[in-house]
Amino acid sequence: MASPVLDADRSASRSTAPSAAPPPPRRTRLFDLPEVRWAGLSAAAFLAAFPLDLAGAPAWAWGPLYALCYAAGGWEPGWAGVQALREKSLDVDLLMVVAAIGAAAIGQFLDGGLLIVIFAVSGALEALATRRTADSVRGLLDLAPAKAVRLTGSTEQPVDVADLRVGDTVLVRPGERLPADGTVLDGASDVDQATITGEPLPVPKAPGDEVFAGTLNGTGVLRVRVDRDASASVIARIVALVEEASATKAPTQLFIEKIEQRYSVGVVVATLALFTVPLAFGAELTGTLLRAMTFMIVASPCAVVLATMPPLLSAIANAGRHGVLVKSAVVMERLGQVDRVALDKTGTLTEGTPRVAEIRLLADAPGEPEVLSQAAAAELPSEHPLARAVVAAARERGLPVPTAAEFTSAPGHGVRAVVDGRVVTVGRPAAAPADEARGAAAAVGELQAAGRTAVVVTVDGTAVAVLGIANRLREGAPAAVAALGRLSGAEPTLLTGDNEPAARRVAAEVGITDVRAGLLPEDKVAAVREWERAGERTLVVGDGVNDAPALAAAHSGIAMGRAGSDLALETADAVVVRDELATVPAVVALSRRARRLVVQNLVIAGVCIGALVVWDLAGHLPLPLGVAGHEGSTVLVGLNGLRLLRESAWRKALA
16 A cells, blocks of 8 residues: 555645645735724715815805714714713713814814814724734734645545644645644654744754644655644644733733723813803803813823833834744733843753763773764664764764664663674663773763763773763853843842752853752742742743743743743743743843833823913913824824834844
């Protein structure tokens, strides 16, 4: 019976995969949103009525157009305000609509229409920006194809990706996108997974390797076992994390909303007083009502309310573009408050992948290339991570890896094989007989004292070398640690469950002197709580299941996303998708800049509102000028917050 993989190889050249091309971006068109359509209709009616009104045309010519302008632009915020009243809350939207109706009631149709149009267009632009942000998040789901080819025996069955189940086997042809997270069972190919991990070059995949939904297969054919449902794939988890960012509001925003409700009541009371008190003393009705309406407009706290969220959401969007997914505006605000940083070692400061860092040759040993070649040949059939490190070291040096015979493996001890007619063993020092390990003890002790894992290589019963294996330090780790120390004002701490020598070695390489090694998860939590009780706001950076309790206990937690455990990703407040450690201090710096912009916005809003109110009370503020000043300050604070969307904002955070 023919193999489906071989059949696919023969047919790959004559079949065009529907998912070969990158999916088109999902982008909301301008008039797809009802808010935009209503605002457009309101603006069009206003622009049609405005010249007729100015030209002195009869009321029947421009009156219906103004009515259409008021209805199209005002019904939605008015209805939202009524709904808020039912919940015993006074909404700013309702104040705007009442002010417009009040202006119309005294014959100021143009002024009221201008207010309605400005408010409607502002709301439409906000809705469009929100939808475009949601589009970019949901667009991640488009990376995964809608269809997959499921293998049942030798039968190929096209199915919806949503119908795949854990344990299913799928066929992925050249140029297709992977339909699910899984493990390669058969075949070999290079997979472009930049969309998930940020790696610039395609990654070779072979049986046993993990692959991700939405990544692009290269020239080979892969048979993949599905390991996660579509809803639990890496892409789906990323989408869920990003969508959480728009589901919560920062404490400052919530506080402002509470103040806004009381403030709005105060504005209504003051407006009624400005209207009724002068009338009681014989003032003119039209002028008094116009001044009261102007006061209500300029005193409305729109700019104050908009002072908080745009900077924080812009910072979230900018961080997301650079591989840091911040779960909420609350988190973005809290990240800028940290004054203590604690980091895990394995998978955080280091890559989590072992490598041969040192080779100690013993007496009567052949040259280093021959020893490493023999060790790699013996380790090649093994799946142990240390075996892969030895094989990788030989291949990095361009050494030949001969074919081994009579391979045997003893879990926890090492491997034995015949290489070029000689018996080669590679394993733990304690597993080697005393006569084989003779002469290796000193080298083993020195390597272990330096925090490396020692592996003894013997040839025909004689120890010839000791390999020192360690985790590779992440690129830029020392610079990231130094930056975090400058930002927090305190030296970072290393919290690890690893042994003391290994922890000290990594700490020395990155510039950390405060090292706490051999910790259980509860020990890490105890350290974090100790700092929190002392009034310090702690940021914990980790990746594993053992880091999750500390991530949850800390003021803020950041998880390394590429190799991070599901529990750590769910518990952390932010996720570094591409495992670039330099982005951790960058997002902290970006948070602090966002907080500074919030303060700037509050000052701008307060000054503008105060100036307009004083002008209206002490002099005569024309309603159109009041509307322009009020909406202008609102637009100003919004645009000020959007400055953090620029690429330069991220570059400054990295500096």
